[in-house]
Amino acid sequence: MDSMSEMDSVPERPDSDQVSADEQRIGALLRAVAAPAPAALQYRIAALNVDRSARRRRSIARPRAFGFGFAGAFAAAVAVVVVLLVGSATAPPTAFAAAQQAALAKPTAAAPRSLVAAGTTIAFPRWSARGWPSIGTRSDRLGGRTVTTEFYSSYENGSLGYSIVSGAPLRLGARGHTVTHSGSNYWVIRVGGAQIVAWVQAGHTCVVASRTAQADTLLKLAFGQDGASRV
Amino acid sequence: MARLDPQSLPGHVDRLYRAAWALCGSPHEAEDLVQETFVRVLARPRLLRSDDELAYLMRVLRNTFLSSRRTASRRPQVTATLDALELADERATDRPEQALAAQELYGAIAALPEDYRLALVAVDILGLSYREAARALGAREATITTRLHRARSKVVATVDSPSTQAEAPPPREGTAPLQSPD
Numbered sequence: 001m002d003s004m005s006e007m008d009s010v011p012e013r014p015d016s017d018q019v020s021a022d023e024q025r026i027g028a029l030l031r032a033v034a035a036p037a038p039a040a041l042q043y044r045i046a047a048l049n050v051d052r053s054a055r056r057r058r059s060i061a062r063p064r065a066f067g068f069g070f071a072g073a074f075a076a077a078v079a080v081v082v083v084l085l086v087g088s089a090t091a092p093p094t095a096f097a098a099a100q101q102a103a104l105a106k107p108t109a110a111a112p113r114s115l116v117a118a119g120t121t122i123a124f125p126r127w128s129a130r131g132w133p134s135i136g137t138r139s140d141r142l143g144g145r146t147v148t149t150e151f152y153s154s155y156e157n158g159s160l161g162y163s164i165v166s167g168a169p170l171r172l173g174a175r176g177h178t179v180t181h182s183g184s185n186y187w188v189i190r191v192g193g194a195q196i197v198a199w200v201q202a203g204h205t206c207v208v209a210s211r212t213a214q215a216d217t218l219l220k221l222a223f224g225q226d227g228a229s230r231v
Numbered sequence: 232m233a234r235l236d237p238q239s240l241p242g243h244v245d246r247l248y249r250a251a252w253a254l255c256g257s258p259h260e261a262e263d264l265v266q267e268t269f270v271r272v273l274a275r276p277r278l279l280r281s282d283d284e285l286a287y288l289m290r291v292l293r294n295t296f297l298s299s300r301r302t303a304s305r306r307p308q309v310t311a312t313l314d315a316l317e318l319a320d321e322r323a324t325d326r327p328e329q330a331l332a333a334q335e336l337y338g339a340i341a342a343l344p345e346d347y348r349l350a351l352v353a354v355d356i357l358g359l360s361y362r363e364a365a366r367a368l369g370a371r372e373a374t375i376t377t378r379l380h381r382a383r384s385k386v387v388a389t390v391d392s393p394s395t396q397a398e399a400p401p402p403r404e405g406t407a408p409l410q411s412p413d
Contacts, residue, residue: 007344007381022383026355029390030249033333037248041262045244045269049237 040111043133047153104161104194104209107136107151117148119166120204124150127221131156158212160221165205181223188215197222235277235284240269243288250289250356252333254296254348256341268295286363289353293368339389340382347382350375355383 036042111134115124118139127133132152140147149163176189176196186199196209197218208218244265251261251268268291279287340348346368353364354375361379365372 007347007385018384019380022380022387025387025391026351026383029332029336029387030355033329033336034249035329035333036245037265038258038262041248041265042241042244044266045241048266048269048273049241 040133040135043153043155044135046155047135047159104211105138105140105149107149108138109136111136111150115148115150117164117166117204118146120148120164120202122164122202122204122206124148124162124164125221125224127152130221132160132221135159154213157214157217158210160208160210160213160218163207163209164201165207167204169200169203170205179219181219186219186222188219190215233279235272235279235287237273239284240272240288243285246285246357247288247292249337250292250352251296252337253340253352253356254292256338258334258337264292264296264299267299268292271295283359283363285357286359286367289357289359289364289367293349336386336390339386342389343382343385346370347378347385350378351382351386354379 114126115137116122117124124134132154134150135153136151138149138151140149144167146166147163148166149161151159151161153159176187179186179188184199184201186197189196189198194209194211195213195215195218196207197215198205198207199222200206206222208222210218247265247268248261251264252258255261255264268288272288272291277287340351343351349368350364350370353359353367354361359367361372361375365375368375370378
């Protein structure tokens with residue numbers, strides 16, 4: 001069927017009955033298989049729109065002023081603030097900055113059915129039933145640690161990244177505030193336009209970050225993770 | 232000139248997904264194609280010459296499809312690894328017969344020569360008028376009409392051919408095979 005000559009064998013002006021019959025048959029075939037786009041695709045498109053709206057809001061609120069892009073300025077701000085926050089930590093301070101930035105970055109791979117963070121025994125949760133289907137993953141290396149991130153998207157709350165850092169727990173900063181739930185501590189801080197919640201699970205640092213969701217939404221998701229999904 | 236409203240775009244995802252599937256013949260590639268199309272459209276504010284968003288999206292979809300094909304043809308071919316296969320989307324469907332019929336139909340459309348495929352996708356799947364399709368595809372209306380007749384004829388012949396019917400699974404109890412309306 002892929003040759004043009006085969007197409008040319010079809011009369012250019014077939015009789016009108018045949019034209020009508022083919023048109024109706026095609027219509028019937030297409031209607032019979034008409035299915036909506038997969039939910040994951042619809043969420044990804046919705047997330048693109050949310051991301052675009054958030055970028056637009058930020059650019060309106062704070063126009064470019066220093067000769068480099070706002071995204072770059074934001075990333076630099078996060079790095080600087082976090083380095084200041086954890087400057088006296090025993091662990092390399094840039095590792096925590098990397099975890100936050102990874103959680104706020106973009107996915108580089110499709111989301112698998114299940115994913116265990118590299119260098120840990122922690123499996124990323126399935127949050128579809130809570131309105132946060134997975135939309136992708138990424139992996140970053142920094143200072144001998146691996147930061148594995150899974151991204152989730154919600155119609156109501158935009159998108160978030162959940163990063164798990166391999167190796168010993170990072171020391172969290174003194175700023176922000178701590179919320180205790182079921183004996184575990186959750187560190188909550190707002191950096192630039194991003195809301196960040198971090199905690200230690202199974203001996204590793206976990207970070208949930210979002211530019212669109214509120215802290216209480218992130219905390220509710222994080223609370224369910226303590227002691228869950230280990231392999 | 233009207234400005235394209237990004238908030239209205241999610242309403243076109245279903246039709247665009249089916250159009251993309253018919254263009255590339257694979258539901259997985261179709262997802263990537265639709266996502267890439269929306270990434271391009273949302274990259275900056277867009278002005279429409281006419282008010283028809285769908286015709287504009289068709290143009291972007293076609294351009295994205297063609298450029299992705301060109302890029303893919305330049306890329307070295309690699310064999311899929313087991314890891315890649317495990318990561319593949321294993322969506323389950325509760326209507327396997329419909330999924331098979333869709334794969335067969337969209338596969339037949341995807342096997343058409345490009346110009347014919349685009350004409351059928353624009354008119355029969357996206358629902359553009361002949362004039363809109365001609366404008367979106369940069370062809371004369373009469374050309375679109377001819378391509379459409381031939382494309383429909385070929386697809387119907389492929390889907391209804393005895394060999395295709397023999398490969399199709401038997402209809403489930405209580406369901407009827409597709410029939411011509413006439």
